[in-house]
Amino acid sequence: MSPKVSVIMSVYNGAHFVRRSIESILAQSFSDFEFIIINDGSSDESEKIILEFKDERIRYIDNKVNLGLIASLNKGLSLAKGEYIARMDDDDISLPSRFEKQVAYLDEHKTTAVLATRLVIINENGFEVDNWKEDLLARSTDEIKQLLPKSNCIGHPTVMMRAECLRAFNYSSKLKNSEDWGLWLNLLSKGFVIAKLDEVLLQYRVHNKSTTVSANKNGIEKKVIRFKQAYMLGKIGARSFQNTDWKVLSSWMRDVLKLIVKPVLSPLIAILKTPFFSIFLQFFKVKNRLRSFHFKADQIYVFPYYQTGGADKVHASILEAVNNKNSIVFITGQSEDDAFKETFNRFSNVVEVNYLMKLSFFRKWLINEIGTHASNKRPLTIMGCNSYFFYEMIPSLPHHIKFVDLIHAFVHLHEPGPEKWSLPVIDRLHARVVIDKNTLANFDYFYRARNIDPKYVSRIIFIPNFVDARPLPSKSNNEILKVLYVGRGSTEKRLPIIAKVAHVIKLKKLPIEFHFAGNVTQFIPEQYAGACILHGTIDQKKVDELYKEAHMLIIASSREGFPMVIMEAMMQGVVPVSTGVGGIPDHISHKKNGILINEGNDDDIVAQFVEQIIYYNSNRVELELLSLNTHNYAIRTFNKEQFFNSYQILLQP
Numbered sequence: 001m002s003p004k005v006s007v008i009m010s011v012y013n014g015a016h017f018v019r020r021s022i023e024s025i026l027a028q029s030f031s032d033f034e035f036i037i038i039n040d041g042s043s044d045e046s047e048k049i050i051l052e053f054k055d056e057r058i059r060y061i062d063n064k065v066n067l068g069l070i071a072s073l074n075k076g077l078s079l080a081k082g083e084y085i086a087r088m089d090d091d092d093i094s095l096p097s098r099f100e101k102q103v104a105y106l107d108e109h110k111t112t113a114v115l116a117t118r119l120v121i122i123n124e125n126g127f128e129v130d131n132w133k134e135d136l137l138a139r140s141t142d143e144i145k146q147l148l149p150k151s152n153c154i155g156h157p158t159v160m161m162r163a164e165c166l167r168a169f170n171y172s173s174k175l176k177n178s179e180d181w182g183l184w185l186n187l188l189s190k191g192f193v194i195a196k197l198d199e200v201l202l203q204y205r206v207h208n209k210s211t212t213v214s215a216n217k218n219g220i221e222k223k224v225i226r227f228k229q230a231y232m233l234g235k236i237g238a239r240s241f242q243n244t245d246w247k248v249l250s251s252w253m254r255d256v257l258k259l260i261v262k263p264v265l266s267p268l269i270a271i272l273k274t275p276f277f278s279i280f281l282q283f284f285k286v287k288n289r290l291r292s293f294h295f296k297a298d299q300i301y302v303f304p305y306y307q308t309g310g311a312d313k314v315h316a317s318i319l320e321a322v323n324n325k326n327s328i329v330f331i332t333g334q335s336e337d338d339a340f341k342e343t344f345n346r347f348s349n350v351v352e353v354n355y356l357m358k359l360s361f362f363r364k365w366l367i368n369e370i371g372t373h374a375s376n377k378r379p380l381t382i383m384g385c386n387s388y389f390f391y392e393m394i395p396s397l398p399h400h401i402k403f404v405d406l407i408h409a410f411v412h413l414h415e416p417g418p419e420k421w422s423l424p425v426i427d428r429l430h431a432r433v434v435i436d437k438n439t440l441a442n443f444d445y446f447y448r449a450r451n452i453d454p455k456y457v458s459r460i461i462f463i464p465n466f467v468d469a470r471p472l473p474s475k476s477n478n479e480i481l482k483v484l485y486v487g488r489g490s491t492e493k494r495l496p497i498i499a500k501v502a503h504v505i506k507l508k509k510l511p512i513e514f515h516f517a518g519n520v521t522q523f524i525p526e527q528y529a530g531a532c533i534l535h536g537t538i539d540q541k542k543v544d545e546l547y548k549e550a551h552m553l554i555i556a557s558s559r560e561g562f563p564m565v566i567m568e569a570m571m572q573g574v575v576p577v578s579t580g581v582g583g584i585p586d587h588i589s590h591k592k593n594g595i596l597i598n599e600g601n602d603d604d605i606v607a608q609f610v611e612q613i614i615y616y617n618s619n620r621v622e623l624e625l626l627s628l629n630t631h632n633y634a635i636r637t638f639n640k641e642q643f644f645n646s647y648q649i650l651l652q653p
Helices: 018-026 046-051 069-079 098-108 133-137 141-147 163-167 179-189 211-215 220-237 245-273 276-292 310-322 341-347 360-374 388-396 423-428 437-449 454-459 495-507 526-531 540-549 564-571 602-618 620-637 640-651
Strands: 005-011 033-040 058-063 084-089 112-122 128-131 160-162 193-205 299-303 327-331 350-352 381-384 402-407 429-434 460-462 481-486 512-517 533-536 552-555 575-579 595-597
Touching (some): 033 046, 033 069, 058 069, 069 179, 084 098, 098 112, 128 133, 179 193, 179 245, 276 360, 299 310, 310 341, 341 350, 360 388, 381 388, 388 402, 388 423, 429 437, 429 454, 437 460, 481 495, 481 540, 481 564, 495 526, 512 540, 512 602, 552 564, 564 575, 564 620, 575 620, 595 602, 602 620
Parallel strands (some): 005 033, 005 084, 112 193, 299 327, 327 350, 429 460, 512 533, 575 595
Antiparallel strands (some): 084 160
C-alpha cells in the first residue's frame, strides 16, 4: 500500500547537521510516509550517518557522483509513491506536528496544490535568531499571490505538495539556486493555489556553508534579476507566458530600473526631501544652547520623544528620580505631541536634535561636540533608550564615559532594534536596564546565540517601573461594563483584534462599552469603528478619569515589555485582560489578578477575549474580587522608592 506522503531530502556533505534533520522527520506525529534520502555524492560522513538509521520508512538512494540539487530532487520525485510530496533539507528541523497539520489541511482543501508553513531562522548552534521578512508579509493565499511574482515568500523545505501537480512541472535545471521559486511561479501562472499555514513548523538553518548564504554572495538584487529573466525566457520559449507571468515581467522591469537608477536617484531624492532650512536653524540653536551650557553636564540622555506613551512616561520618571539640572536630554525624533516636554525640562534640559539626525554630517558634528565636552576627563554618564544615535556615538567617544541603555521590550525576532544596534558596542555598555525578567532571559538567549561572552549578561540590571500609590476607587454600579484601551496605535498593538472584539460583543447587544484613549483611529478598521468609543489623545488627568470608570483593560499586543498602562490600570482596580506576551505573565496570574489570553491566530484570540469579557460581565462579583486583587498587587509591587533609588545609584557619574 502506498504511503500518504513521500518526503524527499537531498544530502550533499551535510554530516554536521543531517542527523538532527533526519531525527526531526522520523519524530513526526503523522507517521504514514516514506522518507527518500538521496546522498548526492557526498565526500564527508553523510552516508555513514544516514545508514545508522534503521527505520523501515527510509529509502536510501546513493548518487555515485554529485548530480546537484535539482537533478536529485527530480530523481526523488520520480521515485515517490505518496499522494503528497514533502520537502526537507539536510540542515533544517521540522517541528513534530508539521506533517499532521499539513496533511489535514490538504485533505480538507482539495484545490490547494502547494501548502507551506511559516519558518524561523536558526544559526549553526540551533538558536533562533530571526524571522524571514517575506514569510511574514505573505501569510494568506491572496498575499502570496500578490508578493510571489516580486519576491519569493515560500520556504522550500516547509512545503507539502500534491504529487500530481508537481510531476506536471518538475524543477527546472535552468533556474539553479531558485528552482523552487520558479516552480511556485509556474504553478501560479497555471492557476494552481498556493497556501500557507500561519504557524512556525520548521526551523530554517542559515550557516556559512548553506545554499542560501553561498547563492547570495554576489548580491541578492542581481541574483533576483537574473532569476526573473531566466524564468521569463523559459516561459516565452515554451509559449506558456500567461496570467501572473505579466506581474513577474513588471517586477523585473522595476528591479532593473531600480538597480540602474538607484545609485544616482536615491541621493538626489534624499537631498530634495531634506529640510535644509530647518536643519540649519536647529544646528545654530543647538550650538548656542550647548555653548551657553558651558559643557557642565555630567549626565546626558538620548531619548527619541517626549510624546504620549508609556516609554516616554518612564523616561520622565527617570529624569525626576535623578533630578539633575546639570543634565541634557537630546531628543532625536519628532514627537507627535508635547505630553512630557514640560516634565523633561523641569528635571533636565531638553535639546531637540531631530532635524540634525537626517544628515550624517550633523550627526558627526554633534558627536564631536559631545566628545569635546567629555575630553576633560570629568565623570560623565550617557543613557540612551530606543535611539540608534545613542549606539552610533559610542565608538567615537572617550572610554571613561559610563554608557547605560534601557530596553523596554525585546524585538530582535521581528525588526531591527536596540539589541541589534548595540551588538558592535556591547563591551562599552556599563549597564543595560530591563523592566521585566522575560527581557533578561531574552538577552541571555540572544548573547548565547551569537557567542557573546557570558560576562556581559551580568551587566544587565532589572529595575521594574512604578506608579504612584492611590486608594482603590469605587467603580460605577450601573449595568454597563466598561472595557478600556490606553496607548498609541501601532502594528504590534493589534488594534484590529480589539476593535473586532468590540464589534462582536456589540452584535450580541450586551451592556458592554469599549473605550479607546490614544491616537488609534487609523488602526481601527472602518467596519468595526461603530463599536468603538474614541477619546483621542488626552492628558493624564483625563486618562485617570477613564481608569476610575473602567472595569477591564484590554491589551492584544504581539510583543511587550511590561506596559505602564497595565500598572496604572491595576493601581486603579482595572482588571487587565491581555495576551500573555513579554513580561506580562511575570505580573499577571490568570484569574487571580487578571486574565491572560493565549496566542493563536487572530480569530482564536478574538474568541478568547469575547468569551472572557462576556463571562465577567455576567459574573460581576468575581470581577470585583479580581479588581481588589489587582489593586493589592499594584500596591505591593510597583514601588516608587525602589525605582528612584535604583536610578539615582545607577546614573551617578
